[in-house]
Amino acid sequence: MTRTQSLGSTMFLLLAALALAACGDDGSPATGTPDAGTPDAGTNPLVQARPYMLNVPSSYDKSKPTPLVLLLHGYSANPYVQVRIFGLLDGSEKHGYLVAYPDGMTDSSGKQFWNATDGCCNIDNSPVDDVAYLSAVIDDVEARYNIDPKRVYVMGHSNGGYMAHRLACDIGGRIAAIVSLAGMTWLDPSKCPAAAPVNVLQVHGDADDTVLYTGSSRYPSAPVTVATWAAKNHCSGALADGGAPIDLVSDLVGAETTLQSYAGCPAAGAVDFWTIHGGGHIPMLVPSDWEEVMWAWLVAHPKP
16 A cells, blocks of 8 residues: 555545544434434435435525535445545535435445446446436435536546446436546446536546556546547547646645646537546545635536
8 A cells, every 4th residue: 555545544534433423323414413414315216215415505595596516425435424525515515506425325245336337336236226316316406406407516536436427428418517536437438328528527646556547457547538538528639738737635745636638629528637646546635625626627617
């Protein structure tokens, strides 16, 4: 394990402890813990069978169309941890978007997963249809809140990043943009229908030894993932520098993250690629900084 990953794992465990402290013995939110969220079963049968967490900012105004962010945790993680690592509860309150953060199913080893692609992470070959389930989550939020259909976003880490790509492939017509941290698309591009262009941001550490930056026999590399989306979105230009490097990770010195973008992409189909040089699978993100940078990118990429 590299130093970056060791520190990242420490942060993850600390945040996990905070998340567990905010929960009851059964994993439900503890009474009086507002940032743990409230399980929302809605009215959809799929949602009633698997409730999700929903954070509604105090500034919510039912007369105004409001953005929605769907956050997908990584394999073996949970939504309480993921929402803290990404800083989306504070971001929701500050920027005025709703954030839904559901649970994946539990596999035979007791770990939560998304049935995303054949690259990750359905170890039991479960038939669960997470595209249908997450579509139902979006449906449920839209049925009860005034959600802006041009600003429905999906963000995920690792297995959640794979699932974000899967949703862009299968229901991209209702998603404005996805952000995937350390999650890839299908190895076989033909499995991604991508009937509508989707704005895509792939963020990946080139020292990731869990989901390899260079890919494997089960999933494409990070560069191939973005190239696949550039082809799907009919971008006419090449990948080029997209601005000055930025500092996303606290334990790497300086501006370690380089930004690239494909040229000639349609208005609804930008494809951006950010590489965290020296970054591992669980980079040491500063939640408030990550949220600010990601929200700025999402805001700049609604549906036309």
